[in-house]
Amino acid sequence: MDVRISFNKLLEQYEVLAQSDNAFIAAKAKRILEEQAPYPELREGFSDFSKLETYKDQIGVILQDSFSAVLTNNEIKTASVPFQNVIFNSSERFKRIIRTAGEDFNLEIKNLPDDDMYIIACTVILGFCYGYNLNFKRPFYYQIPDENGVLRFYKILYNADFIEIIRTNKAKEITQEDYEELLDNYDNVGLWKEKFPPNSYIFKGFVISNIFDVTDDQSISNIKSTLIGEDKRKTKSFMEDFHEIFRSLLGLKDLQVGFSIYNEEEDQFERVYGVGMNSFLLNKRETASCADALCNWSYNRLLKENKFFTISDVDKAFNKYEKPSPHVSILHKQGIKSAIFAPIANESGLMGILEIVSKRPKVLNSVMANKLEDVMPFIVSAVERSKAEEENLIEAIIQKECTSIHPSVHWRFAKEARAFIKAEFNNEKAAFNKIAFDNIYPLYGQIDIKGSSEARNKATKEDLALQLNSAKNVFERAIKIEKLPIYEQFVSEINDYLEGLRNHFQVDSEQQISSFFKEDVESAFKHIYVIDELKPLIDSYFDSIDDKVNVLYNHRKEYDDTVAMINKEMASLLDEKQVEAQAMYPHYFERFKTDGVEHNMYVGESITKEDSFNPIYLYNLRLWQLQVMCEMENAYYQMQSNFPVALDVASMILVFSQPLSISFRMDEKQFDVDGTYNARYEIVKKRVDKAYIKGTRKRITEKGKITIVYSQKQDELEYLRYIKFLQSKHYLDTDVEIVELQDLQAVTGLKALRVSVLYHKKEDDKEFYTYNDLMKEIKA
Template identity: 70%
Template sequence: MDINDHIESPLKLKISFNKLLEQYESLSKSDDVFVATKAKQVLKIGTDFPELKNGFSDVSILKKREKEISAILHDTFSPLLTKNEIKTASVPFHNLIFNASERFKNIIKTAGDHFRLEIKNMPQDDMYIIACTIILNFCYGYNLNLRRPFYYEIPNAQGVLHYYKILYNADFCEIIPTDKAKKITKEDYEELLDNFDNVSLWKEKFPQNSYTFKGFVISNIFDVTDDQSISNIKSSLIVDDTCMDENFSESFHDIFSSLLGIQDLKVGFSIFNKEENAFERVYGIGANSFLINNEDTKKCADSLCKWSYNRLLKENKNFSVSDVDKIYELSKGKAPHIATLHQQGIKSAIFAPIANDSGLMGILEIISYKPQVLNSINANKLVDVMPFIVSAVERSNNEEENLIEAIIQQECTSIHPSVSWKFKQAARKFLIESQRNKENKPAFSKIAFENVYPLFGQIDVKGSSNARNQATKKDLALQLSLVDKVLNNIPQDEKLPIYEQLKFQIEVFNSEIKNDFKVDTEHQITTFFKHEVEPLFIFFSDKKNFAKAAIEDYFSKVDNNLGVIYYYRKNYDETIALINKNMSALLDEKQVRAQAMYPHFFERFKTDGVEHNMYIGESITKEESFNAIYLYNLRLWQLQVMYEMENYFYQNQHEYPIGLDVASMILVFNQPLSIRFRMDEKQFDVDGTYNARYEVVKKRVDKAFIKGTEERVTQKGKMSIIYSQKEDEVEYLKYVHFMQSKNMFDDDVEILELQDLQGVTGLKAIRVSMIYQKNEGDQKTFYTYDDLMKEIKA
């Protein structure tokens, strides 16, 4: 077998001891008789067996000349150090080893029969290029520093992975060009400098087997398990994506096993919540918490005894439990952390505080299911790794704060991504001015956008106030009937005149609910339940033996928090909440596509339905790209999405606890206006007196009546488009006709004049019935509002 078989390399390998024999040539002339004699003996071996000097690639010669090779390498591999040094003789870029120290042999033997020795961080392509750079150094004098640390990963008898760093001694090597070698010019060298990753180029300049390598390398190997484990921990923590990987914790088990030299360790983490004085489980990294036994959260005082609490939280020092079972017996199971470990079958553990100058941030937990393997002695090895863990947790905390801020901004404020650049610009200016003038705090710049076109739309629940009142009446009437039932169960001999007065009060309240329900009626009846009925029923339960079933029935139906029956109102509230949730989700989903068409400001509000504002214009996009076509496109998009939202609502109306109707309305404002972010209200509003007219119309128009009638412009089953200018009417009639062609609107288009609002005159409306669509198999069916109601009720 030839050592060059199945290897792609610019170097044709030959094992040779020529360079070593040249060293002995010099030593043979030494004045030291012992040294000279020994050197002559080695040189005689080279003379007697010329293949050892000239070089060979036949692996069988290694076995055939094993004794002679060992004699030549006798000084290099001293018998006195063979059990201490980890050392090999080999050829480069090859796993073939032909001489090794006893310690190296024992390490390989311990690893097991199935272990295969190979350099872990040597990619195949890199191997070829590295060989080329060695040729550039040896043959052309270009000092290219490509020294990288190479490692072996070898398990010990317990299966714990050890890391061994390899340092090469290349004193006994020579590289000779063959007739295949191409002359490397300065231009070639400069081209290669910028093309390390281009393996094809390197192969072109250095063809396979175009140089001969004669010699061997000595590998001096060192156990760097501690250093490499620390480096692996550091690397794992530096990479953000790794820290969020579900496999992150599993890799930590192996790293800490290598660091501490203990097999089958488990690593856990828990977060310290300072505000709650509690430990919390870490999610997203596949980590357990052995301290709180995977509960979501647990108070520190319930997790630790007094001593361990002070040790971790006050002193910020680690502690170990080398024998859990023993301590559990001594403490009689009263130490919370010991009891928790014992419950999980853990036999030894180390708890290390992850703390900085501001105090505790979390706990690193290392556990074993074997006693005494974790203790206060090997806990000291954590000193070198904790700074990296602390830094990673600090970074994670900062990222979490930023994420929380981003969520708050997205969910709780009106700073839409389309305008965030303006806020960042103002914040950067504020920061610079603050740093320049630390004595006087600068004012935050005004955030405003001029010449933007507004769009407003809403889907409102029709008759929501009446529906809420009806739900309230039903709840109150039901509760009054339950009170009356209890009073009717009072025995004759227990009846008092005051009970007759209570029954009379119930009749009065029932009459008010049916005939004269006022603003304060609900409050009066609720007060009656709280102050007159409930104390009496509690007295009956404690002191009397009658009406117990009726009283239990009463209290079982009364909401514990509200003190009243909350059944019909709950159905109403849940219906409104579900309508808002579903409509908002659909609108948000459609908005993603709209933003991709052309960026614009967008905000929505949940009321008894869903409202949304949009503003589009040059000042928002910050680029010279705005055209009126984007405004017209957004108006059509809004009309289509409003239709889709209402169509979606009615097709899914069966999911809501109670049946309600909605009405859709769009407000068209012809002229551009200015908007300004109001810092006190944390939202955008129109800027200037003239523009305020838009806000007035927006707030009042859905309650407007058709001129000369008592009919409101917004009606269930119809889309209402409010406007004031003729050109808006022409534009939106085009959109309506387009959507009629899509079977979205009916043919009953109305042009209506509206009664004047306070300070606003000349409003008109296009109103058209919607045709609701429903997929049935491969066919679409179409309904008017009346058809749909019949279908739903059928």
């Protein structure tokens, strides 16, 4: 843009005033015109800004009415070059503000990027030259530090009455079509430069800026914008910005801001968690009882009356009484000299405390505190929103950790929740409708600890035997010291229990022996503990007892730890592999930890809510499931040596080819099958792993083998293809067998494929194969 400083438009007004009937006004206008007359360049315009110094005196005369000497110490006013930070005349007050800011201060408009400046100039041209008034009005600001280093905000209002815009031969004609295109492309500076090429217009004249100190208003606005943002507490700049805003509002450089939250249930103040956040009321404490943090008067002032209070001189208040108030003491300890405590409260009562402190006495006082009246509503609103967000987050965490809704079906729950909200809003009877999915194909699998009951019983018997022998040792030693019949009776009972452990351990044996220890043995030990010779033996006995379960818990702990580790590792591996399965096709997935890990998968059109389901996705998931079971078997035996107890596992897959319906049980917070016919699937799931091969006493599940249970011939053929394919990939061995299952209650005709897993000494990275890979292999 070709910018030229010119006073032509202003001088034209003086030409009119020179013809005035008021002799004083006319004489003054003529004198100004005479002052300019020898210097035609002041009318024609000049681009060399150095000439501003040359014509300094003449410009002063021309602008004397615009810059009144009477108001120069009050008004903040400048004359400047359009679209440039070049000021050539200003009021005395503006000069003082700039001098105070310091020699290294660079004056610039804070909220006006260079590209915006270009586009704004173009919008001005559209109005001046083409009559397209875009009404582009937005406030511009200077941000200037005062003598205390506190940033103050100054709003700029431009008077453009003395500007002329002249088209050059480089200017393009702007059509209605061009105008409409520009309306939708404000941020496309390239397009604006195409329509308005550089130096295609002359900006001739100058602008007068009337400037106003709006620090208070801007500080309030900044507080609003700072509090509106999401997750601001997590950013380091949040509290830094907050401090600067309050420093500007209250005009204090060394001011600090803190917060504490009020917990009504506990009647205590709590720390607010966020980057850079502090509480001067709590200091280093996480929480403090309100009664311990405040005196009676300040407690009533904040919590009952919800009014602010100040301590203008902390040292004076501290020294005034022999036992200072708790809040005064804690401020004094931190070196704070004056403070304001303002309640963050709504109609429901106190939510928290805004704490403003300074290391200087008397600068924070009750007069100063009144300036907070304008900002507290925004802080209250922000805290209300924050509390609501925290409650929602708590509910979300509870749902995620305790009643998780799988992502594949979350859309359906969200849909019903929206309908529930809509019904409540319309004052209709709101009810959360049944969540059900029809025509769903189930997949079920488990990797189960083989012989878990026997292993648990063995560990229990070993622990009980150790504890019985330890007690027996005490009583046998007691007999040698003091031969009482009761000791011999205890030894006899212990021998009976040991015999029972060896030969006929029953379900209630553990409970009987535990009662014997608690009611008889421990009472006797307390009685004979006075015998010095027995004290070490009795101490040793009690040292062996686990504090939590109150029994000797060595072998059982090893077993329980092993089961927990197996479950954790297998569940973790399954979760990791599930990511790949979801990528194949979205489906519902859930797993459970028992003595091993079970998983359910449901796949179908009604879950994905898209017209995309094809049986090939079911085949892919079945093949994936079989591969994963092989992977889990391998992973288990590779880490088995790390477990306290060497246990074996057996894997099983249940194939159910008929689609079924599932629904969410609100009372149990989980999905279950719907209908009598579909219940057969659940019955098979619960009983099949305990089933025997027909005509034998051998369980269908066996360590080292994958068992695939099915009822339909097509299922058998389908899985034989999967097995053959995985044999070629060295997942499975060649010893495939087909067996019939002994009839279960209400379920007959089940068969099973059993095949050995091929194990690897080291875990190799293996890719998963798809159903298409299988088809290629068969065709090859």
